[in-house]
Amino acid sequence: xxxxxxxxxxxxxxxxxxxxxxxxxxxxxxxxxxxxxxxxxxxxxxxxxxxxxxxxxxxxxxxxxxxxxxxxxxxxxxxxxxxxxxxxxxxxxxxxxxxxxxxxxxxxxxxxxxxxxxxxxxxxxxxxxxxxxxxxxxxxxxxxxxxxxxxxxxxxxxxxxxxxxxxxxxxxxxxxxxxxxxxxxxxxxxxxxxxxxxxxxxxxxxxxxxxxxxxxxxxxxxxxxxxxxxxxxxxxxxxxxxxxxxxxxxxxxxxxxxxxxxxxxxxxxxxxxxxxxxxxxxxxxxxxxxxxxxxxxxxxxxxxxxxxxxxxxxxxxxxxxxxxxxxxxxx
Amino acid sequence: xxxxxxxxxxxxxxxxxxxxxxxxxxxxxxxxxxxxxxxxxxxxxxxxxxxxxxxxxxxxxxxxxxxxxxxxxxxxxxxxxxxxxxxxxxxxxxxxxxxxxxxxxxxxxxxxxxxxxxxxxxxxxxxxxxxxxxxxxxxxxxxxxxxxxxxxxxxxxxxxxxxxxxxxxxxxxxxxxxxxxxxxxxxxxxxxxxxxxxxxxxxxxxxxxxxxxxxxxxxxxxxxxxxxxxxxxxxxxxxxxxxxxxxxxxxxxxxxxxxxxxxxxxxxxxxxxxxxxxxxxxxxxxxxxxxxxxxxxxxxxxxxx
Numbered sequence: 001x002x003x004x005x006x007x008x009x010x011x012x013x014x015x016x017x018x019x020x021x022x023x024x025x026x027x028x029x030x031x032x033x034x035x036x037x038x039x040x041x042x043x044x045x046x047x048x049x050x051x052x053x054x055x056x057x058x059x060x061x062x063x064x065x066x067x068x069x070x071x072x073x074x075x076x077x078x079x080x081x082x083x084x085x086x087x088x089x090x091x092x093x094x095x096x097x098x099x100x101x102x103x104x105x106x107x108x109x110x111x112x113x114x115x116x117x118x119x120x121x122x123x124x125x126x127x128x129x130x131x132x133x134x135x136x137x138x139x140x141x142x143x144x145x146x147x148x149x150x151x152x153x154x155x156x157x158x159x160x161x162x163x164x165x166x167x168x169x170x171x172x173x174x175x176x177x178x179x180x181x182x183x184x185x186x187x188x189x190x191x192x193x194x195x196x197x198x199x200x201x202x203x204x205x206x207x208x209x210x211x212x213x214x215x216x217x218x219x220x221x222x223x224x225x226x227x228x229x230x231x232x233x234x235x236x237x238x239x240x241x242x243x244x245x246x247x248x249x250x251x252x253x254x255x256x257x258x259x260x261x262x263x264x265x266x267x268x269x270x271x272x273x274x275x276x277x278x279x280x281x282x283x284x285x286x287x288x289x290x291x292x293x294x295x296x297x298x299x300x301x302x303x304x305x306x307x308x309x310x311x312x313x314x315x316x317x318x319x320x321x322x323x324x325x326x327x328x329x330x331x
Numbered sequence: 332x333x334x335x336x337x338x339x340x341x342x343x344x345x346x347x348x349x350x351x352x353x354x355x356x357x358x359x360x361x362x363x364x365x366x367x368x369x370x371x372x373x374x375x376x377x378x379x380x381x382x383x384x385x386x387x388x389x390x391x392x393x394x395x396x397x398x399x400x401x402x403x404x405x406x407x408x409x410x411x412x413x414x415x416x417x418x419x420x421x422x423x424x425x426x427x428x429x430x431x432x433x434x435x436x437x438x439x440x441x442x443x444x445x446x447x448x449x450x451x452x453x454x455x456x457x458x459x460x461x462x463x464x465x466x467x468x469x470x471x472x473x474x475x476x477x478x479x480x481x482x483x484x485x486x487x488x489x490x491x492x493x494x495x496x497x498x499x500x501x502x503x504x505x506x507x508x509x510x511x512x513x514x515x516x517x518x519x520x521x522x523x524x525x526x527x528x529x530x531x532x533x534x535x536x537x538x539x540x541x542x543x544x545x546x547x548x549x550x551x552x553x554x555x556x557x558x559x560x561x562x563x564x565x566x567x568x569x570x571x572x573x574x575x576x577x578x579x580x581x582x583x584x585x586x587x588x589x590x591x592x593x594x595x596x597x598x599x600x601x602x603x604x605x606x607x608x609x610x611x612x613x614x615x616x617x618x619x620x621x622x623x624x625x626x627x628x629x630x631x632x633x634x635x636x
Contacts, residue, residue: 056540058536058539058540082545085542086542086543086544087542088542089539089540089541089542090540090541090542090543091542094540094541095540097533097536097537097540099533102532102533102534103533103534103536103537104534104537105534105537105538105552105556106534106556106630106631106632107555107556107629107630107631109631116538116541116543117541117542120541120542120543120544121542152631152632154631154632154635155635165537168537168541
């Protein structure tokens with residue numbers, strides 16, 4: 001296979017807080033090829049959004065980011081200056097945020113906001129940009145696209161706004177699109193629609209996609225690769241089949257037990273939960289962050305955790321098989 | 332947009348009528364105008380004669396309609412003290428006041444908005460501290476004191492500027508600074524607070540994610556939204572400057588409308604006071620209306636509400 005489009009090694013994000021440092025993201029590694037979809041799953045506060053903002057270079061001023069390697073198609077994202085990052089953002093990497101209600105500027109028309117990135121990054125005229133905007137609005141399933149250009153965000157529903165956000169992210173035909181829980185704020189009925197649309201468009205334009213979500217049902221349908229994140233670490237990464245078919249890390253198995261599957265989960269049976277809460281990440285974090293909630297925790301979990309696995313399917317656990325043998329067959 | 336403007340215009344007219352009625356009635360509550368006009372030594376018959384002469388014996392509503400009808404045509408009657416038509420008296424004074432007010436608000440906006448934006452971009456930086464110091468000082472210093480200090484330094488010690496009068500543009504420099512500095516702190520703080528809030532909003536992150544240059548993010552995406560409350564405040568400040576610059580006009584001996592108001596109240600010059608109240612309220616109403624229109628242009632959500 002070619003060189004990956006995006007390659008991240010040992011990405012670490014620290015946030016200074018009153019009374020110490022919050023080690024929000026610790027040593028993340030992943031690769032993403034062109035056209036591939038990587039799903040990062042994990043619960044709230046596990047550092048998924050911070051990771052995506054770190055890639056975009058959009059972390060707050062006081063947040064510290066470091067990495068051994070953060071390479072996007074030959075550009076080192078760590079050392080790239082503001083000008084270089086601006087050229088990438090919106091042009092070659094774009095992002096869809098989770099709050100469609102507040103992510104559009106209330107003062108400008110949909111048309112102005114759609115064409116902005118294209119006019120900034122590509123040498124096109126206003127007319128061509130508007131034509132492209134209409135084309136994409138139609139593509140994301142918005143009717144009367146032409147007349148929408150002169151509308152303002154407050155005149156659109158949440159679902160429509162998120163479609164606009166998607167169209168906006170696609171304007172420059174980026175090579176990488178980062179979607180941070182793009183459907184969280186929407187009605188359940190629209191969620192599946194929007195995701196399907198995003199996925200199909202990604203395929204059509206051969207874009208790589210990082211989809212951040214906590215909806216495992218979505219992941220199972222669209223992901224090529226899955227990265228399971230817990231308390232700032234990737235506890236398990238691999239292809240979708242590997243992670244879903246043979247989840248190695250106890251946390252991944254716990255997550256999978258939390259979702260009911262039609263046909264598999266017995267009616268009336270109790271849904272799985274993961275007892276306990278996410279540990280504080282302020283101060284030094286040692287060993288496995290999941291050990292306080294893990295049914296298979298050992299004293300060794302406090303020490304350095306080895307990386308195990310073969311090929312692309314990797315996980316971090318003291319148990320050579322992630323203690324899979326100690327459990328019943330996963331749901 | 333047009334319906335919005337018409338609605339606001341209708342509202343403005345209603346407010347203007349209400350204000351005119353209140354100002355008319357209030358002056359009658361202040362005392363018997365006929366007695367005041369006649370003076371302390373006048374006899375009962377003299378007062379009665381004056382009452383009939385000026386029409387104070389008619390029902391109040393009749394007097395109001397009569398007064399309003401003339402006022403709309405620009406006839407505010409004759410000043411009791413100056414024995415001149417009130418309209419020409421005010422018109423003559425108004426040019427000074429308007430020059431001062433326009434200069435004052437321009438000075439205030441030109442210092443407050445850039446300072447507020449700069450302070451919001453780097454909160455707690457040196458420039459933020461300087462802005463905070465200037466605004467606290469501006470709020471704490473009484474206008475008359477600041478005005479006198481300026482006169483002592485720039486007119487008396489350095490001799491750069493004339494201390495009083497209104498005969499050249501140079502005469503307006505110090506009054507402009509005093510008046511503008513009075514309005515600056517509130518505008519600066521509102522700009523700073525608005526920018527801070529807007530800069531942390533999701534749509535600014537979106538703009539940055541599009542790769543928009545920082546200047547474009549700040550001025551096109553952020554300032555347009557942050558400036559909306561500032562427009563409303565500036566309109567009120569502007570109205571205040573045109574009507575309430577009495578102190579500044581007195582210090583620098585600028586004989587403007589504010590000074591005339593003070594003189595007329597002291598002399599119980601009823602027609603002049605009434606006319607001035609009406610004119611000053613009209614300024615407020617006109618500027619509020621203009622601010623509403625400007626805000627509707629800035630913020631499309633206001634047009635539909």
